[in-house]
Amino acid sequence: MLNSITKLKSKLESKVLKNSFWGLAGSLFQNVFLSLFYVLIARHYSVDDFAKYIIANSLYQMIVAFSSMGLGHWFIREVINHSDKNKLAAKFLKMQAYFGIFFFSVNLILAFFLYTDSTVRILSLLFAANIIFDNIIYSIKNVNIAQFSQKKTVLVLSIEAFSKFVIACLLFVYPFSIIYLAVLLVITRFITLNLFLRIGAAEGFTLTGFWREEIPFSYIKGILSKYWPFAVIGSAYVIYWKIDTLIISKILPLEDVAHYENSFKIFSLAQLVPVVLSSTMLPKLVELHQKPDKTELQAVYKKIFRILMLYGLGAFTFTYSFADELVPWIFGEKYAESAQYTKEMFFTILVFPTSLLQANMLIAMKLEKLDMWFNINSVLINSAICLIGLYFIKSLSIVNYAIFISFIIFHISQDVVLLKNKIVGLPHIIGYLLITLITVCLYMFLQTKINDVILFPLFWIVIGLLVMVIFFKTKHNLKF
Secondary structure, eight states: OHHHHHHHHHHHHHHHHHHHHHHHHHHHHHHHHHHHHHHHHHHHSOHHHHHHHHHHHHHHHHHHHHHTTTTHHHHHHHHHTOSOHHHHHHHHHHHHHHHHHHHHHHHHHHHHHHOOOHHHHHHHHHHHHHHHHHHHHHHHHHHHHHTTOHHHHHHHHHHHHHHHHHHHHHTTTSOOOHHHHHHHHHHHHHHHHHHIIIIISOTTOOOTTGGGSOOOHHHHHHHHHHHHHHHHHHHHHHHHHHHHHHHHHHHSOHHHHHHHHHHHHHHHHHHHHHHHHHHHHHHHHHHHHTSSOOHHHHHHHHHHHHHHHHHHHHHHHHHHHHHHHHHHHHHOGGGTTHHHHHHHHTTGGGTHHHHHHHHHHHHHTTOHHHHHHHHHHHHHHHHHHHHHHHHHOOOHHHHHHHHHHHHHHHHHHHHHHHHHTTSSOHHHHHHHHHHHHHHHHHHHHHHTTSOHHHHHHHHHHHHHHHHHHHHHHHTOOOOO
């Protein structure tokens, strides 16, 4: 009996590892081709056309963040033990289709209310159609997560990412307008949906006739009333970044929309490492938090914290040194001004990686509702500083510094909770703030005296040697 349980556990762990591997591999592959797609269209279209594309796309992304109502977690938990998995999956898909239709209408109303430009309105109409497709795809992706079939999701989404890259390449052979580009993207998304329905779902699931499943309104209402916090948590990140795009589009010139989105594209690539590392550590943090003795938890947490702190400093110093050369090379000389705004946005990378780890620590401690309120506060603070600041100073720099300030407040709020729960001590919090401040100020001062090509490697060789000395002296040989 014990032997069979051990085998079952081993098999389950193997499935989890494979699922995680395919999820990570797929994310990296898709990000490469989607980033290339973004760069190619940025280089091809005029600043005005590209900015209008970004505005319509940002509004769509903000609405789609709400449209699924964050119910993927509910479905994954329910489907595992449900007697008729196909029936539950069909209900979930139909429910998501209803949400998609509703938020399709919301997107259109907001687009026509906020913008008078005909191109933005047409693009918004086209992108809004994607919401219905996205919600159904979202449902099938969660079916695959629950059934450890991430490989199928990766296959279909990788085909879509590569297809978008091919469409962007066609622009340099047979140029077409930004409207036709949006039409092709919607068609690509529709094909992706059909691939998911036919070959992309986990084995044993038949989803092509999901719309025939009866689903009363009371059923949907009951689920929403119970699980609404998931919608807030799931959408907070997207809203945080995309609401700034909408604010910029209403107050600043169109080219500032493009500069902001270029900066964020580079920033989002820098986020990949802390996102992956923090997510990977979550199960370990949960496991260690369940132990009565919190010594190992504190040690492991602090070690990962230091790694993420160094990563943030490394990403900032690299960008601060080389953005002026790299950004125009990536996006084209017409976006040379984006370099300065990218450097400003990368002040946030100093706190983003560690705040992400702290958020996962709060989830491990079952304080996700508190994390939800921190996210809401962060969105409100960011938006308030943007609106007030832009009223007096019409500069994109205001938006970047608003993001940075809101993240500092977000980080300190997390620090206070972790301090109260004795996960970290006051010396840890103060030490982190002082080391980060001194390192950044020192690097910015040295940059005025030493060439960046010499400064960056030399600076990090010295820091690397200091870290090695501290490591061997303290002998922190922690087991994971």
